[in-house]
Amino acid sequence: xxxxxxxxxxxxxxxxxxxxxxxxxxxxxxxxxxxxxxxxxxxxxxxxxxxxxxxxxxxxxxxxxxxxxxxxxxxxxxxxxxxxxxxxxxxxxxxxxxxxxxxxxxxxxxxxxxxxxxxxxxxxxxxxxxxxxxxxxxxxxxxxxxxxxxx
Amino acid sequence: xxxxxxxxxxxxxxxxxxxxxxxxxxxxxxxxxxxxxxxxxxxxxxxxxxxxxxxxxxxxxxxxxxxxxxxxxxxxxxxxxxxxxxxxxxxxxxxxxxxxxxxxxxxxxxxxxxxxxxxxxxxxxxxxxxxxxxxxxxxxxxxxxxxxxxxxxxxxxxxxxxxxxxxxxxxxxxxxxxxxxxxxxxxxxxxxxxxxxxxxxxxxxxxxxxxxxxxxxxxxxxxxxxxxx
Amino acid sequence: xxxxxxxxxxxxxxxxxxxxxxxxxxxxxxxxxxxxxxxxxxxxxxxxxxxxxxxxxxxxxxxxxxxxxxxxxxxxxxxxxxxxxxxxxxxxxxxxxxxxxxxxxxxxxxxxxxxxxxxxxxxxxxxxxxxxxxxxxxxxxxxxxxxxxxxxxxxxxxxxxxxxxxxxxxxxxxxxxxxxxxxxxxxxxxxxxxxxxxxxxxxxxxxxxxxxxxxxxxxxxxxxxxxxxxxxxxxxxxxxxxxxxxxxxxxxxxxxxxxxxxxxxxxxxxxxxxxxxxxxxxxxxxxxxxxxxxxxxxxxxxxxxxxxxxxxxxxxxxxxxxxxxxxxxxxxxxxxxxxxxxxxxxxxxxxxxxxxxxxxxxxxxxxxxxxxxxxxxxxxxxxxxxxxxxxxxxxxxxxxxxxxxxxxxxxxxxxxxxxxxxxxxxxxxxxxxxxxxxxxxxxxxxxxxxxxxxxxxxxxxxxxxxxxxxxxxxxxxxxxxxxxxxxxxxxxxxxxxxxxxxxxxxxxxxxxxxxxxxxxxxxxxxxxxxxxxxxxxxxxxxxxxxxxxxxxxxxxxxxxxxxxx
Numbered sequence: 001x002x003x004x005x006x007x008x009x010x011x012x013x014x015x016x017x018x019x020x021x022x023x024x025x026x027x028x029x030x031x032x033x034x035x036x037x038x039x040x041x042x043x044x045x046x047x048x049x050x051x052x053x054x055x056x057x058x059x060x061x062x063x064x065x066x067x068x069x070x071x072x073x074x075x076x077x078x079x080x081x082x083x084x085x086x087x088x089x090x091x092x093x094x095x096x097x098x099x100x101x102x103x104x105x106x107x108x109x110x111x112x113x114x115x116x117x118x119x120x121x122x123x124x125x126x127x128x129x130x131x132x133x134x135x136x137x138x139x140x141x142x143x144x145x146x147x148x149x150x151x
Numbered sequence: 152x153x154x155x156x157x158x159x160x161x162x163x164x165x166x167x168x169x170x171x172x173x174x175x176x177x178x179x180x181x182x183x184x185x186x187x188x189x190x191x192x193x194x195x196x197x198x199x200x201x202x203x204x205x206x207x208x209x210x211x212x213x214x215x216x217x218x219x220x221x222x223x224x225x226x227x228x229x230x231x232x233x234x235x236x237x238x239x240x241x242x243x244x245x246x247x248x249x250x251x252x253x254x255x256x257x258x259x260x261x262x263x264x265x266x267x268x269x270x271x272x273x274x275x276x277x278x279x280x281x282x283x284x285x286x287x288x289x290x291x292x293x294x295x296x297x298x299x300x301x302x303x304x305x306x307x308x309x310x311x312x313x314x315x316x317x318x319x320x321x322x323x324x325x326x327x328x329x330x331x332x333x334x335x336x337x338x339x340x341x342x343x344x345x346x347x348x349x350x351x352x353x354x355x356x357x358x359x360x361x362x363x364x365x366x367x368x369x370x371x372x373x374x375x376x377x378x379x380x
Numbered sequence: 381x382x383x384x385x386x387x388x389x390x391x392x393x394x395x396x397x398x399x400x401x402x403x404x405x406x407x408x409x410x411x412x413x414x415x416x417x418x419x420x421x422x423x424x425x426x427x428x429x430x431x432x433x434x435x436x437x438x439x440x441x442x443x444x445x446x447x448x449x450x451x452x453x454x455x456x457x458x459x460x461x462x463x464x465x466x467x468x469x470x471x472x473x474x475x476x477x478x479x480x481x482x483x484x485x486x487x488x489x490x491x492x493x494x495x496x497x498x499x500x501x502x503x504x505x506x507x508x509x510x511x512x513x514x515x516x517x518x519x520x521x522x523x524x525x526x527x528x529x530x531x532x533x534x535x536x537x538x539x540x541x542x543x544x545x546x547x548x549x550x551x552x553x554x555x556x557x558x559x560x561x562x563x564x565x566x567x568x569x570x571x572x573x574x575x576x577x578x579x580x581x582x583x584x585x586x587x588x589x590x591x592x593x594x595x596x597x598x599x600x601x602x603x604x605x606x607x608x609x610x611x612x613x614x615x616x617x618x619x620x621x622x623x624x625x626x627x628x629x630x631x632x633x634x635x636x637x638x639x640x641x642x643x644x645x646x647x648x649x650x651x652x653x654x655x656x657x658x659x660x661x662x663x664x665x666x667x668x669x670x671x672x673x674x675x676x677x678x679x680x681x682x683x684x685x686x687x688x689x690x691x692x693x694x695x696x697x698x699x700x701x702x703x704x705x706x707x708x709x710x711x712x713x714x715x716x717x718x719x720x721x722x723x724x725x726x727x728x729x730x731x732x733x734x735x736x737x738x739x740x741x742x743x744x745x746x747x748x749x750x751x752x753x754x755x756x757x758x759x760x761x762x763x764x765x766x767x768x769x770x771x772x773x774x775x776x777x778x779x780x781x782x783x784x785x786x787x788x789x790x791x792x793x794x795x796x797x798x799x800x801x802x803x804x805x806x807x808x809x810x811x812x813x814x815x816x817x818x819x820x821x822x823x824x825x826x827x828x829x830x831x832x833x834x835x836x837x838x839x840x841x842x843x844x845x846x847x848x849x850x851x852x853x854x855x856x857x858x859x860x861x862x863x864x865x866x867x868x869x870x871x872x873x874x875x876x877x878x879x880x881x882x883x884x885x886x887x888x889x890x891x892x893x894x895x896x897x898x899x900x901x902x903x904x905x906x907x908x909x910x911x912x913x914x915x916x917x918x919x920x921x922x923x924x925x926x927x928x929x930x931x932x933x934x935x936x937x938x939x940x941x942x943x944x945x
Contacts (some may be wrong), residue, residue, distance in 0.1 A: 037377035092191035196601035307626030
């Protein structure tokens with residue numbers, strides 16, 4: 001009796017007050033995310049916080065995730081839905097993160113588990129963040145300026 | 152042969168039950184499950200864009216800050232606001248559809264549709280700005296853009312950033328257009344009192360799609376417009 | 381319910397006049413149909429047509445390789461030929477073959493539903509398939525595509541001057557056809573089951589299709605987006621996958637194989653579902669360890685998503701990632717082995733009946749074991765360095781795809797043919813074709829293991845540097861001829877059965893399952909004359925007492941065989 005199990009008359013109707021509350025929270029979070037990202041550039045006194053991109057990213061993505069949770073649970077009604085819907089809704093987002101397994105590849109390219117490989121250029125695609133902001137041309141592996149690597 | 156709908160005598164909502172279903176409950180639940188399965192598919196569809204973005208942002212953090220300075224975070228913020236509001240009115244539309252207050256439902260759908268238009272118009276201004284500065288990643292792409300002195304960064308990574316920007320926002324914009332077509336069709340069918348639309352589930356399904364479009368933008372906005380140095 | 385109540389509930393042996401085939405005869409009633417059974421027939425016609433085209437390309441490839449010097453074709457034409465073969469066979473034959481033909485036809489009937497959850501979306505997915513196929517064929521007609529079915533960048537995105545964009549759009553459409561099929565199957569399995577049909581009473585065919593549908597909705601969109609980005613790169617010079625433009629070509633391979641490795645499970649899982657039905661029916665035994673076989677389908681679907689990197693051991697992927705993927709690849713062998721062992725245990729002490737579908741099923745098991753075990757050679761890092769990019773890998777995936785998926789498709793087609801069309805085919809020709817295909821297949825692909833191990837690279841159309849390999853290629857091409865004859869045979873005798881085959885009873889094999897016991901052959905448009913209620917466990921074959929008597933009379937007197945003998 002697949003469908004008769006959930007035989008409930010009168011589906012859940014989310015009250016308008018809850019919708020308005022959710023909307024206000026979402027707007028608040030949006031303002032917060034802009035302020036968190038831009039305030040160090042607006043006010044000279046906050047200048048020390050400009051370089052903290054890890055922290056700022058974490059804040060921005062954290063706020064975006066909270067917003068997403070509100071949209072999914074209240075507006076899309078997952079909070080009031082059947083378990084099946086919950087499984088699919090959560091599973092979809094979880095599955096997306098399987099793609100990130102490929103970061104094992106990109107993150108471990110400079111690292112080789114066998115001794116004696118150090119002299120081989122470690123990666124075709126090294127992480128080299130400081131060549132990017134300033135210089136107009138990319139720095140390729142094997143070229144000069146490998147000061148830090150030293151070999 | 153065709154999916155002739157037959158009116159079910161015990162159906163409390165008096166909307167039509169298609170021949171493959173036993174009753175209205177089964178039909179409604181199946182629609183919702185089907186739509187959620189489709190949304191899972193949409194999450195995976197946008198997945199590679201966010202993955203590629205994460206990869207190159209991680210590689211070229213400093214450069215991505217420089218390139219994102221050419222995006223207008225105020226216009227982006229206004230668009231976020233527009234989409235959040237449209238999501239809210241969409242949720243209201245579902246609420247009124249469940250209560251069978253058709254007039255209010257149509258009004259909410261109309262506002263949602265207008266917000267969709269507004270979003271696209273603002274987006275069009277942003278795109279036009281990129282095109283005039285040859286920041287669209289085709290053969291005439293230039294970095295630093297027209298009218299600017301040396302900005303830092305390098306042309307290849309700038310092309311990468313704007314490729315991702317146009318691919319992500321472009322496909323998101325396409326989803327907005329599809330969502331608007333769905334909302335418009337839903338409004339027309341509701342006005343005509345089409346027998347397939349008397350129940351709230353079609354509104355709910357269109358709503359799920361629209362909220363998903365909003366969801367993509369919620370992540371897209373901080374990732375492209377608010378990159379820290 | 382016991383067997384007797386089934387017979388009481390069964391429709392009379394005299395078939396009612398109306399069934400889904402003769403309900404309406406106009407062309408319009410076929411091309412606008414929303415009946416899942418008619419859509420399955422439309423798919424059957426389309427995939428058979430594409431299979432025929434793909435086979436022609438394969439024949440040209442095999443003919444070219446009989447000579448070490450590559451005399452018949454230029455390199456460019458040869459590239460276009462193997463690309464045409466790969467693209468057509470992978471995206472337009474194997475992926476849709478079992479789910480869209482047998483799955484479409486049987487899933488609702490096995491679930492006791494009147495149709496799939498979304499019949500019009502089902503029709504839309506057929507139209508998307510046709511549009512995709514048309515675009516790919518147009519790209520072939522307008523000059524062909526030469527990037528291989530994998531479309532590796534930057535060849536596909538920057539350097540190739542062939543009709544890649546058109547073909548990619550076609551594959552994108554076919555991908556959405558597959559996604560919509562997956563959405564339909566999932567919603568149907570969850571919400572359309574007949575009263576009493578709990579998850580563990582579902583046939584394993586349904587379990588396998590549910591797992592397939594999961595892969596379809598989770599994997600296909602990823603490759604769809606990747607192909608869109610390649611199209612953008614060709615059209616505008618977006619720079620995501622091409623190093624000249626700032627991108628990373630290995631990223632394309634990651635994203636491509638994130639779908640395309642699970643896609644090989646889209647190809648093989650439905651086949652495994654078919655084999656579970658066949659082995660159980662023709663051994664007259666319950667499937668051994670039903671729950672294990674059911675969950676192994678889900679396990680294959682899930683683990684199949686985290687093994688993609690074994691296609692990229694030599695693509696500058698890092699060593700750590702290689703080790704990780706090699707380990708995970710070995711994990712996926714476990715659920716596959718569970719299936720093979722459980723089928724073997726099902727046959728053990730069973731009353732095995734070597735009918736046409738059963739011979740196909742046994743062929744599947746033998747070939748799939750070889751294909752699967754050679755997969756372990758390729759999944760372990762060190763041997764893969766030697767074997768990758770050779771004919772060993774070509775032989776390996778043909779053992780799994782042709783020896784596995786196509787044998788299962790043909791076995792299933794022969795098993796359900798009486799149900800689909802209400803006609804019996806010639807059992808003699810059926811068994812002969814199964815054996816000819818098995819023989820021809822081994823002749824074609826076993827020599828490729830050997831020549832691949834010796835070092836023959838794939839996608840080369842000459843091997844003048846090692847002319848002693850010619851004998852393997854000639855064996856392979858000769859085998860391909862036998863295989864081709866084997867594939868042509870069903871085309872003739874199955875078509876002939878439609879015209880002058882004896883009428884099939886509602887249950888010619890004495891099989892269990894809603895599609896055999898509760899409806900006619902062919903079924904009526906609404907699938908059942910009454911809503912079925914399921915009380916039995918699946919594969920309740922021990923109840924059939926007069927098995928020997930049934931088989932002694934089977935096929936000798938056409939009037940006698942039937943569901944109620």
